[in-house]
Amino acid sequence: MKKQDVLQVGSNEMELVDFRIFKKDGDKIYEGIYGVNVVKVREIIKLPNITEIPNVPSFVEGIFDLRGVVIPVINLAKWMKIEVPESANIKPRVLIAEFNGMLIGFIVHEAKRIRRISWKDIESASFSMGSGVLDKAQITGVTRIENDEVLLILDLETIMEELGIYEPNIDIEDNLIEKLGGIALVVDDSTTARKLMKDALTKMGMKPIEAKDGVNALEKLEELYNVYGDEITKELKIIISDVEMPQMDGFHFAAKLKDDSRFSSIPLIFNSSISDHFSELRGKEAGGEAYLTKFDAPEFYSEISRVIKSHIKINKEK
Secondary structure (H helix, E strand, O other): OOOOOOOOOOOOEEEEEEEEEEEEEOOEEEEEEEEEEHHHEEEEEEOOOOEOOOOOOOOEEEEEEEOOEEEEEEEHHHHOOOOOOOOOOOOOEEEEEEEOOEEEEEEEOEEEEEEEEEHHHOEEOOOOOOOOOOOOOOEEEEEEOHHHOEEEEEOHHHHHHHHOOOOOEOOOOHHHOOOOOOEEEEEOOOHHHHHHHHHHHHHOOOEEEEEOOHHHHHHHHHHHHHHHHHHHHHHEEEEEEOOOOOOOOHHHHHHHHHOOOOOOOOOEEEEEOOOOHHHHHHHHHOOOOEEEEOOEHHHHHHHHHHHHHHHHHHHHHO
């Protein structure tokens, strides 16, 4: 799979890999429609020969060699505890995804297509996860497609964290953390990510304010401006934003931010699980002064300090 169609910075659109997982529901076969951001998917391959490994959960199918790289494989249906019907027309594929330089494969029953969807058409997954067709999937958002069907955006990063495959590096000695003060706006749809950043910023002597997406972040900025007025640039030291968020993604949020003279001079850093080079370039085009990959504490502290001190110096020289 090649990514040929480049999305414009600030377009508030994303591309999803649409894939299916079939489920037995009584005597019927249910086709679950799922998606994942295309920038997280390196390639999609046919199901390879997999070598089983001992002492792993049942949903870990094993490992296989992909051009000299050993890759673990997760069976998404097994992880979600879905009973797969034998009569389903399954065309198994493996999505090869990358997280912080690590490759991992996810078995799906069929890979359908690439969809381009506006973030404003994606709703947060705030509904009850119950015992219905959602099973135990970790869903970051939902959107409607043709025939009034619902596509569920799967958060593969959360799955990796829950499986213990991906563990964020949050340890650093307190005496090595520079105390800066001021307010930091943290924009991320993940409560886990917000907590990590909130804890880190608090250690830096800062007051973190949280927003769950770009729309909510703009609301928070308006609230801060109502309090501080034109002094907001002295109080709000930095904005740290995720890229993937419902309603308004990080790049579109950045475009709105930089287009508003009240907030345009406030430094912005992107902090995302998307680690490809193209996303870093988009981050710079959008006005980000750094692009961090979740979550490496030493790099996080270092870049926050560098960017804030750089802006303090620039403001003093004006």
